[in-house]
Amino acid sequence: MFVRETFTKIEAIGGLIAFFGVLLVAKPYFIIKLFHLKENNKENLINNSNNLRLIGTCLALLSCFGTAIAMCSIRKIGFNVHPLFMVSIYALFSCIMSFIGILIIPGLSFQIPHTIKQWILLLSIGIAGFIMQYMLTAGMQREKAARAIAMTYTQLIYASIFDYFINNIFPTGLNLIGELIIIIAVFSIIYFKETIPVINSSNIEIERDVELISFKDDEDSVV
Template identity: 35%
Template sequence: MAHENETENDENVHDVEETLPAWKSVWRNNKGVFFILISECFGACMDAIARFMQQGGVAMHPFQIMFFRMGITFVLSSLYMWWTSVPNFPLGQKSVRGLLVLRSICGFVGLFCLYYSVHYLPLAEATVFRFLVPILTAWACSIFLDQIFTRKELIAGIIALLGVVIIAHPAAIFGRVDDTIDTNQAGTVDDVTPTQRIIAIVASLVGIFGASGAYTSIRVIGNRAHALISVNYFAFIVTVGSTVALLVIPGIGFVMPQGARQWIFLVSLGVFGFALQFLLTAGLQLDKSPKATSMMYMQVIFALAFDWAIWGVLPGGWSFLGGGIVCASTLWSALQKSGVKEKKKEVVDEESALLGAQAQGSEEVAQRRGNVDI
Protein backbone atom coordinates (compact mmCIF):
# COMPACT_ATOMS: atom_id res chain seq x y z
CA MET A 1 0.00 0.00 0.00
CA ALA A 2 2.79 2.38 0.91
CA HIS A 3 4.58 1.50 -2.33
CA GLU A 4 1.43 2.28 -4.32
CA ASN A 5 1.08 5.68 -2.60
CA GLU A 6 4.70 6.50 -3.32
CA THR A 7 4.27 5.55 -6.97
CA GLU A 8 1.14 7.66 -7.19
CA ASN A 9 2.95 10.66 -5.65
CA ASP A 10 5.80 10.29 -8.14
CA GLU A 11 3.30 10.23 -11.01
CA ASN A 12 1.58 13.34 -9.67
CA VAL A 13 4.91 15.17 -9.44
CA HIS A 14 5.72 14.09 -12.99
CA ASP A 15 2.34 15.35 -14.23
CA VAL A 16 2.86 18.70 -12.49
CA GLU A 17 6.29 19.08 -14.08
CA GLU A 18 4.83 18.39 -17.52
CA THR A 19 2.36 21.27 -17.08
CA LEU A 20 5.05 23.75 -16.00
CA PRO A 21 6.64 26.10 -18.53
CA ALA A 22 10.05 24.94 -19.72
CA TRP A 23 11.98 27.62 -17.81
CA LYS A 24 10.18 26.83 -14.55
CA SER A 25 10.92 23.14 -14.95
CA VAL A 26 14.61 23.87 -15.55
CA TRP A 27 14.71 26.13 -12.48
CA ARG A 28 12.95 23.56 -10.30
CA ASN A 29 15.25 20.72 -11.33
CA ASN A 30 18.46 22.76 -11.07
CA LYS A 31 17.75 25.22 -8.28
CA GLY A 32 20.84 24.25 -6.28
CA VAL A 33 23.10 24.66 -9.31
CA PHE A 34 21.67 28.11 -10.05
CA PHE A 35 22.14 29.18 -6.42
CA ILE A 36 25.80 28.17 -6.58
CA LEU A 37 26.25 29.91 -9.93
CA ILE A 38 24.76 33.15 -8.59
CA SER A 39 26.89 32.93 -5.46
CA GLU A 40 30.06 32.60 -7.56
CA CYS A 41 29.00 35.68 -9.53
CA PHE A 42 28.69 37.56 -6.24
CA GLY A 43 32.17 36.35 -5.29
CA ALA A 44 33.65 37.64 -8.54
CA CYS A 45 31.81 40.95 -8.06
CA MET A 46 33.38 41.36 -4.60
CA ASP A 47 36.86 40.72 -5.96
CA ALA A 48 36.29 43.18 -8.82
CA ILE A 49 35.07 45.88 -6.42
CA ALA A 50 38.04 45.27 -4.12
CA ARG A 51 40.46 45.66 -7.03
CA PHE A 52 38.69 48.73 -8.37
CA MET A 53 38.67 50.48 -4.98
CA GLN A 54 42.40 49.86 -4.56
CA GLN A 55 43.28 51.12 -8.03
CA GLY A 56 40.80 54.00 -8.27
CA GLY A 57 41.41 57.62 -7.38
CA VAL A 58 40.80 56.95 -3.68
CA ALA A 59 43.30 54.05 -3.57
CA MET A 60 41.89 52.38 -0.46
CA HIS A 61 44.06 50.01 1.51
CA PRO A 62 43.02 46.31 1.65
CA PHE A 63 42.39 46.66 5.41
CA GLN A 64 39.73 49.30 4.79
CA ILE A 65 38.05 47.16 2.14
CA MET A 66 38.08 44.21 4.53
CA PHE A 67 36.56 46.41 7.25
CA PHE A 68 33.59 47.35 5.10
CA ARG A 69 33.02 43.90 3.64
CA MET A 70 33.19 41.91 6.85
CA GLY A 71 31.62 44.56 9.09
CA ILE A 72 28.44 44.58 7.02
CA THR A 73 28.51 40.79 6.68
CA PHE A 74 28.77 40.50 10.46
CA VAL A 75 25.69 42.69 11.01
CA LEU A 76 23.59 40.90 8.38
CA SER A 77 24.67 37.45 9.53
CA SER A 78 23.94 38.27 13.17
CA LEU A 79 20.48 39.59 12.33
CA TYR A 80 19.69 36.52 10.25
CA MET A 81 20.79 34.07 12.95
CA TRP A 82 18.90 36.00 15.62
CA TRP A 83 15.77 36.07 13.47
CA THR A 84 15.94 32.34 12.66
CA SER A 85 16.99 31.32 16.20
CA VAL A 86 20.16 29.50 15.19
CA PRO A 87 21.26 27.19 18.04
CA ASN A 88 24.06 28.46 20.31
CA PHE A 89 24.01 31.92 18.73
CA PRO A 90 26.14 34.03 19.02
CA LEU A 91 29.23 32.33 20.52
CA GLY A 92 28.62 28.69 19.63
CA GLN A 93 29.42 25.72 21.84
CA LYS A 94 32.13 26.40 24.38
CA SER A 95 34.14 23.35 23.25
CA VAL A 96 34.70 24.76 19.75
CA ARG A 97 35.16 28.48 20.42
CA GLY A 98 38.93 28.19 20.29
CA LEU A 99 38.72 26.45 16.92
CA LEU A 100 36.35 29.13 15.66
CA VAL A 101 38.89 31.80 16.64
CA LEU A 102 41.66 29.86 14.89
CA ARG A 103 39.48 29.50 11.81
CA SER A 104 38.90 33.25 11.83
CA ILE A 105 42.57 34.20 12.22
CA CYS A 106 43.57 31.90 9.36
CA GLY A 107 40.73 33.32 7.28
CA PHE A 108 41.95 36.85 8.07
CA VAL A 109 45.37 35.98 6.61
CA GLY A 110 43.76 34.40 3.56
CA LEU A 111 41.47 37.36 2.88
CA PHE A 112 44.21 39.96 3.27
CA CYS A 113 46.52 38.08 0.92
CA LEU A 114 43.72 37.80 -1.63
CA TYR A 115 42.94 41.52 -1.59
CA TYR A 116 46.63 42.38 -1.69
CA SER A 117 47.22 40.12 -4.69
CA VAL A 118 44.29 41.40 -6.77
CA HIS A 119 45.92 44.84 -6.81
CA TYR A 120 48.75 43.46 -8.93
CA LEU A 121 47.24 40.37 -10.59
CA PRO A 122 44.31 40.01 -12.97
CA LEU A 123 41.21 38.74 -11.19
CA ALA A 124 41.26 35.47 -13.11
CA GLU A 125 44.78 34.63 -11.96
CA ALA A 126 44.07 35.53 -8.33
CA THR A 127 40.90 33.41 -8.46
CA VAL A 128 42.68 30.36 -9.89
CA PHE A 129 45.08 30.22 -6.96
CA ARG A 130 42.17 29.65 -4.57
CA PHE A 131 41.44 26.30 -6.20
CA LEU A 132 44.61 24.96 -4.57
CA VAL A 133 42.90 25.29 -1.17
CA PRO A 134 40.88 22.02 -1.29
CA ILE A 135 43.93 19.88 -2.10
CA LEU A 136 46.03 21.52 0.60
CA THR A 137 43.15 21.15 3.05
CA ALA A 138 42.83 17.45 2.22
CA TRP A 139 46.55 17.04 2.96
CA ALA A 140 46.21 18.95 6.26
CA CYS A 141 43.21 16.82 7.26
CA SER A 142 45.31 13.72 6.63
CA ILE A 143 47.75 14.99 9.26
CA PHE A 144 45.42 16.42 11.88
CA LEU A 145 42.38 14.18 11.39
CA ASP A 146 43.99 10.90 10.31
CA GLN A 147 42.26 11.04 6.95
CA ILE A 148 43.64 9.26 3.89
CA PHE A 149 45.39 11.54 1.41
CA THR A 150 45.04 9.49 -1.76
CA ARG A 151 47.57 9.08 -4.53
CA LYS A 152 45.16 10.79 -6.92
CA GLU A 153 45.01 13.83 -4.64
CA LEU A 154 48.81 13.89 -4.45
CA ILE A 155 49.10 13.71 -8.24
CA ALA A 156 46.48 16.45 -8.62
CA GLY A 157 48.39 18.63 -6.16
CA ILE A 158 51.69 18.19 -7.98
CA ILE A 159 50.08 18.98 -11.33
CA ALA A 160 48.36 22.03 -9.85
CA LEU A 161 51.69 23.30 -8.49
CA LEU A 162 53.13 22.92 -11.98
CA GLY A 163 50.27 25.11 -13.18
CA VAL A 164 51.17 27.73 -10.56
CA VAL A 165 54.77 27.79 -11.81
CA ILE A 166 53.52 28.29 -15.36
CA ILE A 167 51.25 31.15 -14.23
CA ALA A 168 54.17 32.80 -12.44
CA HIS A 169 56.52 32.07 -15.39
CA PRO A 170 59.60 33.38 -13.52
CA ALA A 171 62.18 35.00 -15.76
CA ALA A 172 64.89 32.63 -14.54
CA ILE A 173 63.03 29.74 -16.21
CA PHE A 174 60.91 31.28 -18.97
CA GLY A 175 62.87 34.42 -19.75
CA ARG A 176 61.33 37.88 -19.65
CA VAL A 177 57.75 37.58 -20.89
CA ASP A 178 54.98 40.21 -21.01
CA ASP A 179 52.03 37.89 -20.48
CA THR A 180 49.15 40.38 -20.26
CA ILE A 181 46.95 41.01 -23.29
CA ASP A 182 45.66 44.61 -23.50
CA THR A 183 42.39 44.33 -25.43
CA ASN A 184 41.76 48.06 -25.82
CA GLN A 185 45.30 49.48 -25.90
CA ALA A 186 44.14 52.22 -23.56
CA GLY A 187 46.62 51.70 -20.77
CA THR A 188 43.83 51.24 -18.25
CA VAL A 189 45.81 49.00 -15.91
CA ASP A 190 48.56 50.23 -13.65
CA ASP A 191 52.00 49.05 -14.77
CA VAL A 192 53.05 46.10 -12.64
CA THR A 193 56.74 45.30 -12.39
CA PRO A 194 57.95 41.68 -12.44
CA THR A 195 58.95 42.05 -8.78
CA GLN A 196 55.48 43.24 -7.79
CA ARG A 197 53.93 40.38 -9.71
CA ILE A 198 56.10 37.76 -8.01
CA ILE A 199 55.38 39.29 -4.58
CA ALA A 200 51.64 39.17 -5.35
CA ILE A 201 51.92 35.50 -6.36
CA VAL A 202 53.80 34.71 -3.15
CA ALA A 203 51.07 36.55 -1.20
CA SER A 204 48.47 34.42 -2.99
CA LEU A 205 50.29 31.26 -1.96
CA VAL A 206 50.48 32.48 1.67
CA GLY A 207 46.75 33.19 1.44
CA ILE A 208 46.17 29.62 0.29
CA PHE A 209 47.81 28.34 3.48
CA GLY A 210 45.66 30.74 5.51
CA ALA A 211 42.45 29.60 3.81
CA SER A 212 43.48 25.96 4.16
CA GLY A 213 44.03 26.49 7.88
CA ALA A 214 40.57 28.00 8.12
CA TYR A 215 38.86 25.12 6.35
CA THR A 216 40.86 22.49 8.22
CA SER A 217 39.56 24.08 11.41
CA ILE A 218 36.03 23.93 9.99
CA ARG A 219 36.50 20.23 9.28
CA VAL A 220 37.63 19.63 12.88
CA ILE A 221 34.62 21.55 14.17
CA GLY A 222 32.30 19.49 11.95
CA ASN A 223 28.62 19.93 12.71
CA ARG A 224 29.24 21.20 16.23
CA ALA A 225 28.78 24.76 15.00
CA HIS A 226 26.35 26.21 12.49
CA ALA A 227 28.08 27.40 9.31
CA LEU A 228 26.90 30.98 9.84
CA ILE A 229 28.34 31.04 13.38
CA SER A 230 31.69 30.26 11.78
CA VAL A 231 31.12 33.06 9.27
CA ASN A 232 30.18 35.41 12.11
CA TYR A 233 33.39 34.70 14.03
CA PHE A 234 35.36 35.26 10.84
CA ALA A 235 33.55 38.52 10.05
CA PHE A 236 33.95 39.87 13.59
CA ILE A 237 37.67 39.13 13.89
CA VAL A 238 38.41 40.53 10.42
CA THR A 239 36.45 43.68 11.26
CA VAL A 240 38.28 44.18 14.56
CA GLY A 241 41.66 43.25 13.15
CA SER A 242 41.39 45.55 10.14
CA THR A 243 40.21 48.40 12.40
CA VAL A 244 43.24 47.98 14.66
CA ALA A 245 45.54 47.85 11.62
CA LEU A 246 44.05 51.06 10.21
CA LEU A 247 44.53 52.85 13.53
CA VAL A 248 47.97 51.50 14.48
CA ILE A 249 50.01 50.92 11.31
CA PRO A 250 51.64 54.19 10.15
CA GLY A 251 50.84 55.49 6.70
CA ILE A 252 47.53 53.69 6.22
CA GLY A 253 44.67 55.45 7.97
CA PHE A 254 41.01 55.57 7.00
CA VAL A 255 40.19 57.12 3.62
CA MET A 256 36.73 58.61 3.41
CA PRO A 257 34.79 57.38 0.36
CA GLN A 258 34.14 60.08 -2.20
CA GLY A 259 30.66 60.25 -3.63
CA ALA A 260 27.64 57.99 -3.65
CA ARG A 261 29.17 55.49 -6.08
CA GLN A 262 32.03 54.57 -3.76
CA TRP A 263 29.68 54.24 -0.80
CA ILE A 264 27.49 51.93 -2.90
CA PHE A 265 30.51 49.84 -3.84
CA LEU A 266 31.64 49.46 -0.23
CA VAL A 267 28.18 48.60 1.08
CA SER A 268 27.80 46.13 -1.79
CA LEU A 269 30.90 44.30 -0.59
CA GLY A 270 29.17 43.37 2.66
CA VAL A 271 25.82 42.58 1.07
CA PHE A 272 27.42 40.43 -1.63
CA GLY A 273 29.53 38.64 1.00
CA PHE A 274 26.45 37.64 2.98
CA ALA A 275 24.54 36.71 -0.19
CA LEU A 276 27.44 34.54 -1.37
CA GLN A 277 27.52 32.57 1.87
CA PHE A 278 23.73 32.24 2.07
CA LEU A 279 23.25 31.13 -1.56
CA LEU A 280 26.25 28.81 -1.54
CA THR A 281 25.08 27.13 1.65
CA ALA A 282 21.56 26.69 0.22
CA GLY A 283 22.87 25.50 -3.14
CA LEU A 284 25.19 22.87 -1.66
CA GLN A 285 22.37 21.57 0.51
CA LEU A 286 20.03 21.23 -2.48
CA ASP A 287 22.53 19.65 -4.86
CA LYS A 288 25.74 17.78 -3.98
CA SER A 289 26.25 16.32 -7.44
CA PRO A 290 29.36 16.77 -9.64
CA LYS A 291 27.34 19.26 -11.66
CA ALA A 292 27.03 21.49 -8.59
CA THR A 293 30.73 21.07 -7.79
CA SER A 294 31.75 22.20 -11.27
CA MET A 295 29.69 25.38 -10.92
CA MET A 296 32.11 26.63 -8.26
CA TYR A 297 34.75 26.93 -10.98
CA MET A 298 32.60 29.37 -12.92
CA GLN A 299 34.03 32.19 -10.81
CA VAL A 300 37.08 32.10 -13.09
CA ILE A 301 34.84 32.86 -16.08
CA PHE A 302 33.21 35.76 -14.25
CA ALA A 303 36.66 37.04 -13.26
CA LEU A 304 37.82 36.92 -16.89
CA ALA A 305 34.74 38.88 -17.91
CA PHE A 306 35.46 41.60 -15.34
CA ASP A 307 39.13 41.74 -16.37
CA TRP A 308 38.07 42.37 -19.96
CA ALA A 309 35.09 44.68 -19.30
CA ILE A 310 36.62 46.93 -16.62
CA TRP A 311 40.37 46.88 -17.19
CA GLY A 312 40.53 45.83 -20.81
CA VAL A 313 43.03 43.04 -20.18
CA LEU A 314 43.17 39.28 -20.35
CA PRO A 315 45.86 36.89 -19.09
CA GLY A 316 48.28 35.82 -21.81
CA GLY A 317 49.15 32.37 -23.08
CA TRP A 318 51.26 31.20 -20.14
CA SER A 319 48.66 32.34 -17.61
CA PHE A 320 45.83 30.69 -19.53
CA LEU A 321 47.79 27.44 -19.77
CA GLY A 322 48.75 27.44 -16.08
CA GLY A 323 45.25 28.42 -14.97
CA GLY A 324 43.73 25.67 -17.08
CA ILE A 325 46.08 23.12 -15.52
CA VAL A 326 45.21 24.25 -11.98
CA CYS A 327 41.46 24.21 -12.61
CA ALA A 328 41.50 20.86 -14.42
CA SER A 329 43.62 19.09 -11.79
CA THR A 330 41.66 20.37 -8.78
CA LEU A 331 38.30 19.74 -10.45
CA TRP A 332 39.40 16.21 -11.31
CA SER A 333 40.43 15.65 -7.69
CA ALA A 334 37.12 17.02 -6.41
CA LEU A 335 35.02 14.88 -8.74
CA GLN A 336 36.83 11.74 -7.59
CA LYS A 337 35.19 12.26 -4.19
CA SER A 338 31.84 13.73 -5.18
CA GLY A 339 30.10 10.37 -5.48
CA VAL A 340 30.26 9.64 -1.76
CA LYS A 341 26.77 9.57 -0.24
CA GLU A 342 26.01 11.88 2.65
CA LYS A 343 24.83 10.14 5.81
CA LYS A 344 22.59 13.02 6.79
CA LYS A 345 21.71 16.50 5.67
CA GLU A 346 23.90 19.12 7.30
CA VAL A 347 24.60 22.78 7.02
CA VAL A 348 27.63 23.12 4.76
CA ASP A 349 30.31 25.72 4.34
CA GLU A 350 31.96 27.28 1.33
CA GLU A 351 34.37 24.43 0.56
CA SER A 352 32.18 21.41 1.32
CA ALA A 353 31.57 20.54 -2.32
CA LEU A 354 35.24 20.75 -3.19
CA LEU A 355 36.35 18.77 -0.12
CA GLY A 356 33.77 16.06 -0.77
CA ALA A 357 34.46 12.80 1.06
CA GLN A 358 37.29 14.40 2.99
CA ALA A 359 34.80 16.71 4.69
CA GLN A 360 32.48 13.92 5.72
CA GLY A 361 35.24 11.74 7.08
CA SER A 362 36.85 14.51 9.08
CA GLU A 363 33.56 15.41 10.72
CA GLU A 364 33.15 11.79 11.80
CA VAL A 365 36.63 11.83 13.33
CA ALA A 366 35.86 15.09 15.12
CA GLN A 367 32.72 13.56 16.57
CA ARG A 368 34.64 10.53 17.84
CA ARG A 369 37.17 12.79 19.51
CA GLY A 370 34.42 14.54 21.43
CA ASN A 371 34.97 18.05 22.72
CA VAL A 372 38.12 19.42 21.07
CA ASP A 373 39.40 22.77 22.25
CA ILE A 374 42.62 24.71 21.75
Protein backbone atom coordinates (compact mmCIF):
# COMPACT_ATOMS: atom_id res chain seq x y z
CA MET A 1 0.00 0.00 0.00
CA PHE A 2 2.82 2.41 0.82
CA VAL A 3 4.36 2.15 -2.66
CA ARG A 4 0.99 1.66 -4.45
CA GLU A 5 1.95 -1.71 -5.91
CA THR A 6 -0.22 -4.78 -6.36
CA PHE A 7 0.34 -7.62 -3.90
CA THR A 8 -0.69 -10.80 -5.70
CA LYS A 9 -1.82 -14.11 -4.23
CA ILE A 10 1.31 -15.80 -5.59
CA GLU A 11 3.52 -13.32 -3.73
CA ALA A 12 1.50 -13.72 -0.52
CA ILE A 13 1.52 -17.53 -0.59
CA GLY A 14 5.18 -17.64 -1.63
CA GLY A 15 6.12 -15.24 1.17
CA LEU A 16 4.34 -17.36 3.79
CA ILE A 17 5.96 -20.55 2.50
CA ALA A 18 9.38 -18.90 2.51
CA PHE A 19 8.77 -17.68 6.07
CA PHE A 20 7.98 -21.26 7.11
CA GLY A 21 11.32 -22.28 5.61
CA VAL A 22 12.98 -19.53 7.64
CA LEU A 23 11.47 -20.99 10.83
CA LEU A 24 12.88 -24.41 9.98
CA VAL A 25 16.33 -22.92 9.49
CA ALA A 26 16.20 -20.70 12.59
CA LYS A 27 14.80 -23.56 14.71
CA PRO A 28 13.13 -21.65 17.56
CA TYR A 29 12.45 -23.60 20.74
CA PHE A 30 8.91 -24.65 19.80
CA ILE A 31 10.22 -26.12 16.52
CA ILE A 32 12.80 -28.14 18.46
CA LYS A 33 10.11 -29.47 20.80
CA LEU A 34 7.72 -30.14 17.94
CA PHE A 35 10.17 -32.26 15.94
CA HIS A 36 12.05 -33.66 19.00
CA LEU A 37 15.37 -32.43 17.63
CA LYS A 38 18.81 -33.09 19.07
CA GLU A 39 21.53 -30.59 18.23
CA ASN A 40 25.20 -31.38 17.85
CA ASN A 41 27.77 -30.20 20.38
CA LYS A 42 28.96 -27.23 18.35
CA GLU A 43 25.45 -25.86 18.00
CA ASN A 44 24.96 -26.31 21.75
CA LEU A 45 28.12 -24.31 22.42
CA ILE A 46 26.89 -21.46 20.24
CA ASN A 47 23.23 -21.64 21.30
CA ASN A 48 23.56 -22.75 24.92
CA SER A 49 20.38 -21.09 26.14
CA ASN A 50 16.80 -21.33 24.95
CA ASN A 51 16.24 -17.74 26.08
CA LEU A 52 19.17 -16.54 24.01
CA ARG A 53 17.86 -18.51 21.04
CA LEU A 54 14.42 -16.90 21.41
CA ILE A 55 15.91 -13.42 21.79
CA GLY A 56 18.13 -13.95 18.76
CA THR A 57 15.23 -15.17 16.65
CA CYS A 58 13.02 -12.24 17.69
CA LEU A 59 15.77 -9.73 16.97
CA ALA A 60 16.33 -11.29 13.55
CA LEU A 61 12.61 -11.04 12.77
CA LEU A 62 12.61 -7.44 14.00
CA SER A 63 15.51 -6.67 11.67
CA CYS A 64 13.47 -8.11 8.80
CA PHE A 65 10.68 -5.67 9.69
CA GLY A 66 13.15 -2.78 9.59
CA THR A 67 14.55 -4.06 6.31
CA ALA A 68 11.05 -4.14 4.82
CA ILE A 69 10.47 -0.50 5.81
CA ALA A 70 13.82 0.55 4.33
CA MET A 71 13.22 -1.35 1.10
CA CYS A 72 9.72 0.07 0.66
CA SER A 73 11.15 3.55 1.24
CA ILE A 74 13.80 2.93 -1.41
CA ARG A 75 11.10 1.70 -3.77
CA LYS A 76 9.03 4.82 -3.07
CA ILE A 77 11.98 7.11 -3.80
CA GLY A 78 12.60 5.29 -7.07
CA PHE A 79 15.16 6.69 -9.49
CA ASN A 80 15.04 10.20 -8.05
CA VAL A 81 18.15 9.46 -5.98
CA HIS A 82 21.31 7.59 -6.97
CA PRO A 83 21.83 4.29 -5.07
CA LEU A 84 25.24 5.43 -3.86
CA PHE A 85 23.70 8.43 -2.11
CA MET A 86 21.19 6.28 -0.22
CA VAL A 87 23.96 3.88 0.81
CA SER A 88 25.96 6.89 2.06
CA ILE A 89 23.00 8.05 4.17
CA TYR A 90 22.70 4.54 5.63
CA ALA A 91 26.42 4.48 6.45
CA LEU A 92 26.24 7.96 8.01
CA PHE A 93 23.39 7.04 10.35
CA SER A 94 25.12 3.75 11.19
CA CYS A 95 28.28 5.61 12.23
CA ILE A 96 26.34 8.15 14.30
CA MET A 97 24.21 5.55 16.12
CA SER A 98 27.22 3.28 16.69
CA PHE A 99 29.22 6.20 18.10
CA ILE A 100 26.39 7.11 20.48
CA GLY A 101 25.97 3.46 21.49
CA ILE A 102 29.66 3.12 22.36
CA LEU A 103 29.45 6.23 24.52
CA ILE A 104 26.32 5.33 26.51
CA ILE A 105 26.45 1.52 26.78
CA PRO A 106 28.50 0.39 29.82
CA GLY A 107 31.49 -1.81 29.09
CA LEU A 108 31.97 -0.65 25.50
CA SER A 109 34.98 1.34 24.35
CA PHE A 110 36.71 2.25 21.12
CA GLN A 111 39.02 -0.50 19.94
CA ILE A 112 41.05 -1.32 16.86
CA PRO A 113 41.82 -4.79 15.47
CA HIS A 114 44.91 -6.40 16.98
CA THR A 115 45.64 -9.21 14.53
CA ILE A 116 45.71 -9.68 10.78
CA LYS A 117 42.81 -12.13 11.01
CA GLN A 118 40.69 -9.51 12.77
CA TRP A 119 41.54 -6.93 10.09
CA ILE A 120 40.63 -9.38 7.32
CA LEU A 121 37.31 -10.29 8.94
CA LEU A 122 36.35 -6.66 9.56
CA LEU A 123 37.36 -5.62 6.05
CA SER A 124 35.31 -8.51 4.69
CA ILE A 125 32.30 -7.26 6.64
CA GLY A 126 32.78 -3.73 5.33
CA ILE A 127 33.33 -4.66 1.70
CA ALA A 128 30.58 -7.29 1.57
CA GLY A 129 28.18 -5.00 3.45
CA PHE A 130 28.78 -2.13 1.04
CA ILE A 131 28.29 -4.33 -2.01
CA MET A 132 25.14 -5.81 -0.49
CA GLN A 133 23.65 -2.41 0.32
CA TYR A 134 24.45 -0.97 -3.11
CA MET A 135 23.12 -3.97 -5.04
CA LEU A 136 20.02 -4.17 -2.84
CA THR A 137 19.27 -0.48 -3.34
CA ALA A 138 19.79 -0.66 -7.10
CA GLY A 139 17.65 -3.79 -7.29
CA MET A 140 14.84 -2.25 -5.26
CA GLN A 141 14.64 0.61 -7.74
CA ARG A 142 13.94 -1.87 -10.53
CA GLU A 143 11.74 -4.57 -8.97
CA LYS A 144 8.53 -4.77 -6.93
CA ALA A 145 8.98 -4.50 -3.19
CA ALA A 146 7.22 -7.77 -2.33
CA ARG A 147 9.26 -9.78 -4.81
CA ALA A 148 12.54 -8.18 -3.78
CA ILE A 149 11.85 -8.74 -0.08
CA ALA A 150 11.13 -12.41 -0.77
CA MET A 151 14.53 -12.67 -2.44
CA THR A 152 16.24 -11.58 0.77
CA TYR A 153 15.21 -14.87 2.40
CA THR A 154 17.91 -16.56 0.30
CA GLN A 155 20.57 -14.99 2.52
CA LEU A 156 19.90 -17.81 5.00
CA ILE A 157 21.17 -20.26 2.40
CA TYR A 158 24.42 -18.36 1.96
CA ALA A 159 24.71 -18.01 5.74
CA SER A 160 24.48 -21.79 6.12
CA ILE A 161 27.17 -22.29 3.49
CA PHE A 162 29.57 -19.85 5.16
CA ASP A 163 28.67 -21.30 8.57
CA TYR A 164 29.98 -24.63 7.35
CA PHE A 165 33.28 -23.22 6.06
CA ILE A 166 33.89 -20.83 8.97
CA ASN A 167 32.41 -22.61 12.03
CA ASN A 168 32.52 -26.14 10.57
CA ILE A 169 28.81 -26.64 11.30
CA PHE A 170 27.12 -28.74 8.64
CA PRO A 171 23.41 -27.98 8.08
CA THR A 172 21.10 -30.55 9.63
CA GLY A 173 18.25 -32.25 7.82
CA LEU A 174 15.75 -29.63 8.98
CA ASN A 175 18.05 -26.84 7.80
CA LEU A 176 18.31 -28.39 4.36
CA ILE A 177 14.54 -28.84 4.15
CA GLY A 178 14.00 -25.21 5.17
CA GLU A 179 16.52 -23.95 2.62
CA LEU A 180 14.90 -26.05 -0.10
CA ILE A 181 11.50 -24.61 0.81
CA ILE A 182 12.92 -21.08 0.62
CA ILE A 183 14.42 -21.73 -2.83
CA ILE A 184 11.17 -23.20 -4.16
CA ALA A 185 9.07 -20.36 -2.72
CA VAL A 186 11.32 -17.59 -4.04
CA PHE A 187 11.60 -19.01 -7.53
CA SER A 188 7.84 -19.64 -7.57
CA ILE A 189 7.27 -15.95 -6.87
CA ILE A 190 9.61 -15.03 -9.71
CA TYR A 191 8.31 -17.59 -12.21
CA PHE A 192 4.56 -17.51 -11.60
CA LYS A 193 3.47 -13.94 -12.17
CA GLU A 194 -0.23 -13.22 -12.01
CA THR A 195 -1.39 -11.00 -14.84
CA ILE A 196 -4.15 -9.03 -13.10
CA PRO A 197 -5.27 -5.87 -14.93
CA VAL A 198 -5.09 -2.94 -12.51
CA ILE A 199 -5.99 0.54 -13.69
CA ASN A 200 -3.60 2.48 -11.47
CA SER A 201 -0.65 0.13 -11.93
CA SER A 202 -0.10 1.25 -15.53
CA ASN A 203 0.29 4.87 -14.43
CA ILE A 204 2.73 3.83 -11.73
CA GLU A 205 4.82 1.86 -14.20
CA ILE A 206 4.84 4.80 -16.62
CA GLU A 207 6.04 7.08 -13.83
CA ARG A 208 8.85 4.66 -12.98
CA ASP A 209 9.84 4.36 -16.65
CA VAL A 210 10.08 8.14 -16.89
CA GLU A 211 12.19 8.20 -13.72
CA LEU A 212 14.46 5.51 -15.15
CA ILE A 213 14.96 7.40 -18.42
CA SER A 214 15.76 10.65 -16.61
CA PHE A 215 18.05 8.76 -14.23
CA LYS A 216 20.04 7.29 -17.13
CA ASP A 217 20.20 10.69 -18.84
CA ASP A 218 21.64 12.21 -15.67
CA GLU A 219 24.28 9.47 -15.49
CA ASP A 220 25.23 10.02 -19.14
CA SER A 221 25.56 13.77 -18.59
CA VAL A 222 27.86 13.19 -15.61
CA VAL A 223 30.05 10.85 -17.65
